[in-house]
Amino acid sequence: MFDNLWVEKYRPTKLDDIIMSSDNRSIIKKYETDREIPNLLFCGNPGTGKTTLAKVIVNSILECQYLYINASDENGIDTIRSKVTQFAQTRSFDGGIKVIILDECDGLSQDAQRALRNTMEEFAARTRFILTANYNHKIIPALQSRCQSIDLTPPLDSCMDRIDFILLGQGISIDSKQRNELKKFVKSNYPDLRRIINEVQKYTATGALKLSDNTSCNDIVKKVLALTLSGHVLKVRKFVIENEEKFNGDYNHLLSQLFDYIDKSNLTDTQKGMGLVIIAESMYRTAFVVDQEINFYSCMIQLSELKS
Known part of the structure; x- marks a missing residue:
């Protein structure tokens, strides 16, 4: 379905495929073993896999009922009072925990963030929250203190390995000169892996990778x-x-x-x-x-x- 969009075709669907530091992987693996999570705040630059990891946790690790909200689009206090609270206060179908993913939570208004703080406490027995933020300084301290914060900036070497994997999967070979250009390009766009993948796809439109000094x-x-x-x-x-x-x-x-x-x-x-x-x-x-x-x-x- 997404063969023409590399960023979707190669989007990870399980934990082992997600690029992250060894320390972060150990933390998430513990959640997988326990099949339980605390409230989480995933932070980092755009394109570092925050939303992808949140969805892997609810779909693959916990296999739980969840609600996804793009908080940059629905950023008012009414969203918290209606959608979030209404979902949080009911029990899940299987009696397990439910999860609310608030993507780009740094886009929530101050009033919405303060209301969310109370909701997180009131329904802690049955609901967990996964917040993502490009700019964690825009998250009020009261919310940050209620979450375990994880910086998902991926290792640079792993980003290069992922691009190699994608090019191999697409049957695209590169010579030594282009490999050097690719390394410079990945480094100059790091850590936005989504951007890197999209741009590399653009520069392989002819069937071969063609980067230049101007690309960066x-x-x-x-x-x-x-x-x-x-x-x-x-x-x-x-x-x-x-x-x-x-x-x-x-x-x-x-x-x-x-x-x-x-x-x-x-x-x-x-x-x-x-x-x-x-x-x-x-x-x-x-x-x-x-x-x-x-x-x-x-x-x-x-x-x-x-x-x-």
Whole structure:
């Protein structure tokens, strides 16, 4: 059914297929042995397998009755009062525990999170909660303290192994030059494995893997920084918008690439330190701002002052 979508075709359906650290695997294996879980908070960057693991737990490990809610879409207190509470207060069909998955829980309003805290306590005897969050700092402390928090950032080597497995499954071989490009590409997009898989599929449309230095948007980063530090920051916005397709409009990823580039640059220690702080603050703001492109351009204007 999903043969044309690699990210779905190769989505794990059992625990052994999920990429995670050995420590995290030991924790989840314990849940599998006990067939019981505490309230869980899975955190990490987008594309690291938070939702996949949550569904594997309810479908494969616990085999229990569950409710799934995308909390970024249904993020108001009414969702907690109606759907969540109504599901939590009833017994399961088999008498076992039920699970409520609140995906992207960091999208819940503050009022909804406070209401959820009370629901988690009131129905703890029969209902467990699995929360996922890209930005766990947006989860109120009262919720975090009621969950066991697990960072699902996968090991880099395991991400590379998964891409090799997918390419082998698709019958796509790569030469040594392309393998080096692939390693750089995976590292530059790490830890977003979903993005990596989608992009690799795009670059194999002809039946062979064709990556280049431009694939990791290094040229864009170099050009942006050169314009910014040479007094031409007003040209940056037009250049970046014209090249959005090369980085898929992912401004947070572009900021991350820029952070690494400045960190390895020949700027003075003072300039480098100031620049990294400016970029880090802009990356933090990506969790809140409405327009990512404006946030990025604001960052470039601040960086332009490094050479003043």
